[in-house]
Amino acid sequence: MKSAAEHREFVDLVEALRAAQDTITGASPPEDVARKAREGLEEVTRLLAPFTVSEAEQLAGYLITEPGHAQALAPVLHVDESSTEHVRGRLVLGRYYLGGNGAAHGGSIPLFFDDVLGRLANDGGRGTSRTAYLHVNYRKITPVGQELRVEAHVDRVEGRKRFVVGTIHDPEGDLTVDAEGLFVALRPGQP
């Protein structure tokens, strides 16, 4: 397991990237400010490109003790309580995930659940699986910028099939989303 303690600066770099994504998404800057910001981002790319590694050596997504696992793609679950069978936590969707009218982009929710349910499917020594399907029911808008409650658990395991379910509740306690994923355990050598 890769150690977050050894890669503190990388963890902070990904946090800064998340903040940049939120800020860029919400900004309408004058052209000279936009140009300066682009030049700053291009400088980041120049700085890091020589350190590109193989998937096996990649840090992003693999620093699993960190909230968000040092990966800027999926929304971050802040875990309050977890076992190999369940997880409870909090989620604040930043401006980056805005769809419209204060509601989260519909695609950001499956992205979040694929990560959370998928990790749960593979936990507890169950080993690697892949998403066969992910069914998401949008019951009410999921607001951005507010603290949401998340719960997920392994519903049942049938041979290679792991059924994992999850919910999101808004600050009023109303259900906004429920989801079910089927994760199929990979056979040896299966990509």
Ligand SMILES: CCCCC/C=C\C/C=C\C/C=C\C/C=C\CCCC(=O)SCCNC(=O)CCNC(=O)[C@H](O)C(C)(C)COP(=O)(O)OP(=O)(O)OC[C@H]1O[C@@H](n2cnc3c(N)ncnc32)[C@H](O)[C@@H]1OP(=O)(O)O
């Ligand atoms: C989001 C950000 C993530 C960032 C991650 C970064 C780093 C990762 C670090 C660590 C990773 C740790 C955790 C993982 C985190 C997230 C999880 C993400 C996982 C994915 O995001 S992965 C990409 C999307 N995923 C695919 O790319 C799958 C493509 N696909 C296949 O690879 C095959 O399709 C497979 C393997 C699914 C099955 O194929 P197969 O040949 O092994 O098995 P087979 O077809 O025989 O099915 C066996 C039994 O499942 C039933 N079954 C199958 N499919 C079904 C369906 N759709 N509906 C209903 N039932 C279904 C059959 O009916 C049969 O049931 P029965 O045994 O009862 O007859």
